[in-house]
Amino acid sequence: MIDLCIPTLKTERLILRGPEARDFDNVADFFADKDRSWGFGGPLDRNQAWRWFASMIGHWVLHGYGFWTVETHDGQPEGFVGLWSPEGWPEPELGWVMFAGSEGKGYAREAAQEARLYAYEVLGFETLSSNIFPGNERSIALAERLGAQYERSFENVSHGTELVYRHPGPDQISEGLA
Amino acid sequence: MTLALAIPTLETERLIMRAPSEADLDADTAFFASDAARYVGGPLRRDETWRLVASLLGHWALRGYGYWSVDEKDSGTYVGRIGLWCPEGWPEPEVGWTLMNHATGKGYATEAALTARAYAYDVLGWETAISLIDLDNHASKAVAQRLGAQFEYHYDHPKFGKTEIWRHPAPADLVNGGMEAYA
Numbered sequence: 577m578i579d580l581c582i583p584t585l586k587t588e589r590l591i592l593r594g595p596e597a598r599d600f601d602n603v604a605d606f607f608a609d610k611d612r613s614w615g616f617g618g619p620l621d622r623n624q625a626w627r628w629f630a631s632m633i634g635h636w637v638l639h640g641y642g643f644w645t646v647e648t649h650d651g652q653p654e655g656f657v658g659l660w661s662p663e664g665w666p667e668p669e670l671g672w673v674m675f676a677g678s679e680g681k682g683y684a685r686e687a688a689q690e691a692r693l694y695a696y697e698v699l700g701f702e703t704l705s706s707n708i709f710p711g712n713e714r715s716i717a718l719a720e721r722l723g724a725q726y727e728r729s730f731e732n733v734s735h736g737t738e739l740v741y742r743h744p745g746p747d748q749i750s751e752g753l754a
Numbered sequence: 755m756t757l758a759l760a761i762p763t764l765e766t767e768r769l770i771m772r773a774p775s776e777a778d779l780d781a782d783t784a785f786f787a788s789d790a791a792r793y794v795g796g797p798l799r800r801d802e803t804w805r806l807v808a809s810l811l812g813h814w815a816l817r818g819y820g821y822w823s824v825d826e827k828d829s830g831t832y833v834g835r836i837g838l839w840c841p842e843g844w845p846e847p848e849v850g851w852t853l854m855n856h857a858t859g860k861g862y863a864t865e866a867a868l869t870a871r872a873y874a875y876d877v878l879g880w881e882t883a884i885s886l887i888d889l890d891n892h893a894s895k896a897v898a899q900r901l902g903a904q905f906e907y908h909y910d911h912p913k914f915g916k917t918e919i920w921r922h923p924a925p926a927d928l929v930n931g932g933m934e935a936y937a
Contacts, residue, residue: 578759578761578773578811580759580815597816600816600842621912622842622843623841623842623843623912623913624913625842626841626842626843627805627809627841627842628805628809629812629816630808630809630810630811630812630813630815630816630841631805631806631808631809631812632808632812633808633811633812633815633816634807634808634809634810634811634812634815635808637759637808637811637812637815638776638807638808638811662801662804662805662808663779663800663801663803663804663805664799664800664801664804733799733801734801734802
């Protein structure tokens with residue numbers, strides 16, 4: 577028996593909870609939408625999306641961290657935000673995905689700040705980056721709002737060229753700089 | 755919250771069936787780079803193989819069953835994965851087996867698959883089971899035959915291409931039919 581302990585985090589407007597089977601339709605819808613998912617390895621058909629979703633749960637088992645499902649306090653799913661480091665990744669990254677209709681409310685930023693704090697305070701990460709596809713302006717804007725800065729580009733083993741945005745470290749966060 | 759991944763450890767005469775682990779990654783990567791992997795969705799790179807291992811664990815969480823990693827009891831050597839599989843889009847739940855290249859020809863797939871099938875029938879309450887086998891995977895068809903399964907129909911899988919569906923004996927047939935493993 578493996579106990580999979582996925583903590584639930586709470587912010588002012590959001591809950592970050594472990595992924596569950598009922599999230600799959602949202603995952604499939606997201607990956608079916610090329611305009612939304614191209615910056616995240618999509619589009620994927622429903623079968624491929626299920627395997628991605630299964631691997632996202634397995635990521636928690638293998639690393640002890642991963643993507644949370646983000647929902648509002650009344651249980652409306654808004655997206656996925658979390659910490660991601662599958663084999664071949666240069667280092668763990670802070671990632672985010674918002675479902676259709678969930679953008680423009682600051683939810684991704686609110687959830688990402690909480691996930692970043694968890695990485696620094698609970699997991700003891702000393703740094704965090706976000707890997708972003710060139711041209712994904714919306715995601716770059718969010719990274720910058722989170723205080724991250726462009727550092728370099730690299731060849732992602734599964735996605736090709738990506739940009740690395742470096743987040744403020746634990747010390748800078750605690751000093752209130754981001 | 756705590757999501758319990760109920761992956762039981764099972765034992766056969768010569769084998770231990772346990773939860774998939776990152777410790778299997780080197781062996782899995784070598785297998786999925788080899789020619790034999792063409793029958794089971796390969797070839798795969800190391801990073802793709804890692805995601806497959808992660809998805810095996812997620813499958814347990816989502817379905818309540820999945821693939822076991824199988825070790826030789828005596829040596830502790832990892833010999834492959836055998837188990838119960840039904841990702842999205844599968845025609846129905848199957849009993850599946852993949853042996854590392856050094857572990858074939860010893861009856862391990864049959865031995866572990868019999869235990870996996872018994873688990874499906876006795877613990878999970880399955881009333882039937884298939885195995886989905888690549889058209890050209892003759893070694894795997896021989897295992898299906900040894901398990902008492904019979905070819906039922908051709909199935910064109912959207913990703914894996916032309917396959918054969920083999921139907922296993924139902925639980926009642928095994929009890930009444932004097933299958934060796936149950937005798």
